[in-house]
Amino acid sequence: MMRRTPMKTGSSPMKRQAFARTERIEAREVTKTITKAAREKKHKCVVKSCRAEFVRPQPFVTWCSPECGTVVALAKLDKQRQATAKAERKDRQEKLAKFKRKADHVADCQKAFNAWVRFRDRLLPCICCGRALTGVDGLGAHGWDAGHYRSVGSAPHLRFHPDNVHRQLVHCNRYGAGRAVDYRIGLIKRIGQAAVEALEADNEPRHYTADQLIAMTAHYRKLLKELKAAA
Numbered sequence: 001m002m003r004r005t006p007m008k009t010g011s012s013p014m015k016r017q018a019f020a021r022t023e024r025i026e027a028r029e030v031t032k033t034i035t036k037a038a039r040e041k042k043h044k045c046v047v048k049s050c051r052a053e054f055v056r057p058q059p060f061v062t063w064c065s066p067e068c069g070t071v072v073a074l075a076k077l078d079k080q081r082q083a084t085a086k087a088e089r090k091d092r093q094e095k096l097a098k099f100k101r102k103a104d105h106v107a108d109c110q111k112a113f114n115a116w117v118r119f120r121d122r123l124l125p126c127i128c129c130g131r132a133l134t135g136v137d138g139l140g141a142h143g144w145d146a147g148h149y150r151s152v153g154s155a156p157h158l159r160f161h162p163d164n165v166h167r168q169l170v171h172c173n174r175y176g177a178g179r180a181v182d183y184r185i186g187l188i189k190r191i192g193q194a195a196v197e198a199l200e201a202d203n204e205p206r207h208y209t210a211d212q213l214i215a216m217t218a219h220y221r222k223l224l225k226e227l228k229a230a231a
């Protein structure tokens with residue numbers, strides 16, 4: 001225990017110096033006793049299956065015998081190996097994310113585009129049946145889809161065409177096979193006969209690169225954000 005001599009107010013510089021020296025000597029003696037005690041202190045071996053008591057030859061030695069030393073060294077090696085494996089795994093995952101498959105970019109873009117369509121049409125009724133209310137007839141529980149007029153399966157080139165996709169009740173889109181005939185009637189009402197016919201005649205393939213898809217995803221996210229801000 002270190003004893004502190006409080007600084008006496010009004011004591012002369014000479015006296016203060018004398019105090020300081022005594023303090024230093026005392027401190028040194030305390031340190032000596034501590035090191036002596038530390039040298040003789042018994043420690044338990046770090047190896048769980050051993051736990052034998054021993055006196056450390058050096059402060060860093062936490063094992064009682066060469067055998068236990070080997071156990072400690074092997075455990076350390078194993079830990080290092082695990083850390084390396086973890087770093088490699090992380091590296092691989094990062095590379096994989098970089099080379100995300102094109103299909104993933106398409107899916108990302110579709111998600112962003114569909115979200116924008118649903119919000120764009122939020123005040124309009126279902127494109128095929130004209131039902132505006134959800135909840136009243138129990139359809140609301142299923143919510144809304146962004147329903148394609150010409151399906152993604154048969155016309156993948158129109159999957160991101162704003163005229164081809166409109167907000168539709170999940171009930172109609174998924175359980176009514178899209179209700180193509182009713183969809184067409186609703187679509188003519190909304191965008192006009194000419195635009196519908198143009199859509200039906202549009203068979204020009206669209207091929208997007210990964211970079212284009214990334215840009216389109218960002219574009220539709222931005223559009224949705226702006227729409228929401230304006231709403």
Ligand SMILES: [Zn+2]
Nearest residue numbers: 045050064068
């Ligand atoms: Zn041991």
Ligand SMILES: [Zn+2]
Nearest residue numbers: 126128129172
């Ligand atoms: Zn409908």
